[in-house]
Amino acid sequence: MRKRERFIRKLALAVSGMFAVCAVLVPVQMVDAAETAAETNSAGTMAVGTISEKEPETKVADPTSTIVIDGNIDDWKAMDSLKVSDGSVKGWRLAKSADGSKLYFSFDGVATSEWDGHYMWDTLKITFANGTSYEVQIANLAGGWIMPGAEVAVTNGASGTNAGDYAVECVLPMPNTGTSVANVDAESQAAAEADGAYSVTFAGTVIFETDIPEFVPLEEIEPVYEGIVIDGKYDDWAAVSKVEAKCPSTEHVEECLSNAACVFDGEYVYIYLQDGKDGNASGAGVASNGRYAITTDLGRQLVFQLTKANGGSVSGVEGAQVAYYGDKWEIAIPASELPMWKQGVSFGLYQAEPIVNGVVNIKGDNATGPAGEFDGIVYDGLYGDWEAYPHTLIQYATAGTQTDEPDGEGALYLEDEVLYGHVVSSMEAHLQQKGGEFDGAISICFNGNREYNGDKTWNLYPRLVAVAADGTIDWDPDTENLEKGSYEFYLADARGEYNTSTQTNISDLAEHEKFYGKMIITVGETIDETEFMVDLEQAAKFLSFYSDNEIFASDFKMIEAQFGEIGQDYLAIAGASSGPWMGIVIAMAVAGGAVCYKRRRNEVTK
């Protein structure tokens, strides 16, 4: 009971102490806040959250105060264009400040190139009630000397010779008779300014001061994605977040690209690109060739190229759409043209780090792609089991390729000491070989050792041989210019010391000489594929025969395969053994060792 009482007393003291501290500190904060408010009020600004000592003024804000003269006419978006009678501009707008002391004016149109400045010579005419009038060109307004207090800002959205929108935004002090322009005499000037009424003439239309519509500020509304239309207008991209894009070329890293975005709705992959300061997206890339790639999550690539002529075009994909206006591109790639995908895609320059990663299908009813589930590999010459398995790009042509197809793609899979592989090519140059592209310069390297091993003690260098149903070996079969169809070969080793005269049947082969794999080559109209399998235990026997040490399939920790006719890239597969037995021994040794050490020390102490 005493313990409880003491506890309650301590608790009460603690709570009281907290209240006491608050009671002292809070009034101090309030005084400081009031002093701060007094200081800021005298400076003309108001800090958020402070307490004002003055009574608030009931004042209607001037809507034109939201206009910023920066050449960006987005702040005018809520205003309809005034009538354009002569077709000289796309639209123009006027607004008066609440006290009438300022006239805001903006107009926009199409610039044929980034050097096109014709709009600077457009003329604005102000006519006063007493007949005094003057005309002034935008270029002269921009100078500042002709009408002190006037401000002008201009933007030209054209990129190089690609047309784009321009916008002009200015503010004029009113009433202003522009004496330097009109050479108006002082009497007329005084009369005009005393009256104040005026009309504005622009684009063939006269607007009286009393008819100038009230300015409606643009309401900040969170943009909502409502789909993309390839029309050269980019408002539909407002709700899509952009990422910074840089060209990987060291020569024009900041010039070609500035921003990018990508959206995938299951039907199309929509891509947004914005040119850089001094360049163009069609000149981006290490080879400056504007080649881009959509890479699926299974490593398959679709390559296409952008060119800027005639409002932009895209090559390499059937059914693709593109619009290039100003410095922005929007491209639509049909999903039907995509290679195998499962979850989504990435977009970037060909053979460069993706610019936009992990773009998934935003339409829930078609959330996953046609790839299906990976369910293991069966060596049967049917390639559907490889569709959902990630592949690696194999290429010779580099990023400067002249075609819109990569050289090829391939993948390796390992199960139960058997290595499976798949290579596919749809590049015309390889298709012309009709199977021969899979027969040359094949290397299978182990544990990262890629150096050619002529001693037959490491790595494999398969050569294709044909074996008939009765076991007869054809050591030099036709492997190129094959007719359409599938052909199976066996994998001998190019370094093997076979006696092709006497070893005419597989039964004539010694144990270590038995072929260690098979390959099926399928020659098609638009695509050539091959599937192969390598028995690693048989391969180990082959290598062991020529090696001083016994080699086991378990010695092959990392396996790499190269198809030199297709490209220089290696396909690679590896395990990630944790060395469990050694780990357990070390852990037990340390744990047990510490106990033994303590026992011994204890005995010594005693």
Place this chain on the structure above:
Amino acid sequence: MNPIFVIIVIALWLYALSVLNRAKLNFWRYLCGSMGLFVIMLVTLREILIVPLAQCVAAMAGVIGNITGTFTPYLKYGIIFIDTAVGSMTLQIDLECSGIIEIMAFVSLLAFFRVYTVYERIIVGILGTAYIMVCNALRITLICEAVHFFGNDAYYVAHTFLGRIFFYVLTVILYFYVFTKPHIIQMKVGNFSYGDNKPSA
């Protein structure tokens, strides 16, 4: 393996345990029990657990891979696909990568460790298993990140040295806190102290 043979082995093992228990040969009981349990688990549970464990490890490592965008797990067959600047590599999570051997060894050693009560052994076993799985996932993540940033050539160093040393150190820490320290303190072999510091109470 023949189920009848397994049952016979288990029966013999249980009999040996009971004999050693009655004879109060605690050390031999512990040795026979833990080693026997390890072998029995390896023989009977390996095929059942290897795939779920491989998928689990791939999934855990894949969380970091998906966040960083450096590698992608394919869970069904315990495969991790690593993008590198000059190509890619497929990493397969098999028996020796999944951590199943380490987990079985840990559980076997803990199951007959009388420093803990049965309830404590269950809790420590669950926590230790989770710890080993997380450490293994981190090891694989380390290998994947090294390959991603430094290419396929970094695989050997990352896998053989970095990853294994990282994993061994964490395993030693686990064994120390689970086995060594409680054993020394509770079995009064000696108080546990560091260097010349006074022993802890």
